[in-house]
Amino acid sequence: MKVLLVEDDQSLAEALASALRDSGLLVEPVGTGGEADFLLKTERYDVVILDLGLPDGNGTHWLSRWRDEQIDLPVLVLTARERWSDKAAGFAAGADDYVTKPFETAEVLFRLRALVRRSYGHAHPVLNLGDLSYDTHGGQVTLAGLPVSLTAQETRLLGYLMHAAPRIVSRTELSEHVYDRDQEPDSNVIDVQIGRLRRKLGRDRIETVRGQGYRILDAGGA
Structure with a gap:
């Protein structure tokens, strides 16, 4: 999951970004709406955390502008304002969820994962594909009921493929959503990590669609 964090309180942004990264997320923090506006039009993200x-400019101004421009990824509003009128303004501008400061980092993490999961059409926190399961809350992967040991990068890669299933995911899309912007891999790195996942999950689990990308399959190959 790739997160754009828009928060001008540097100490808060650094602490939140660090905690989210420790939970396996990719986080890019910026301090202004203008910086966020530029990145949303030039990079790919799964979710935005937006301070008001x-x-x-007020975060609702930027959010309303993004919605008018058809930037429709999920947005979690983060603010110290507790009045219902402020929350209502955020929802009216296009927010998907709301967290009031001070907050528990675990709550932010749960809400982010739920927003991304639902944006891909998944209501349950555990994604299942045949005998393969991925717990989006805890990050655990099991195969036929047994835990599978994956690196953090392998978990992000598998998680993105499972969120997108049964759609084919291009190399470019994987690079944009699974890897840091400053550490985007070449195709060989992606191939190597896909190969490692195949060794751990079964060689027929991930299909290479020539000229298009990758698609994760259930145990029956469909």
Whole structure:
């Protein structure tokens, strides 16, 4: 999961970004709506955390603008404002969920994962594909009921493929959503990690669709 964090309180942004990264998420923090606006139009993200009190305009202004421009990824509003009128303004501008400061990082994490999961059409926190399961809350992967040991990068890669299933995912899309912007891999790195997943999950579990990308399959190959 790739997160754009828009928060002008540097100490808060650093602490939240660090905690989310420790949970396996990719996080890119920025301090203004203008920076976020640029990145949303040039990069790919799965979800946005948006503070309302930004130095270059209210967060609801930026959110409303993004929705008008058909930027429709999930947005979690983060703010110290507790009045219902402020929350209502955020939802009216296009927010998908709301967390009031001070907050528990675990709550933010759960809400982020739920937003992304639902954006891909999954209601349950555990994604199942045949005998393969991925717990989006805990990050655990099991195969036929037994735990599978994956690296953090392998878990992100598998998680993205399972969220997108049965759709084919291109190399470019994997690079944009699974890897840091400053560490985007070449195709060989992706091939190597796909190969490792196949060794751990079964060689027929991930299909290479020539010229298009990868698709994860159930145990029956469909």
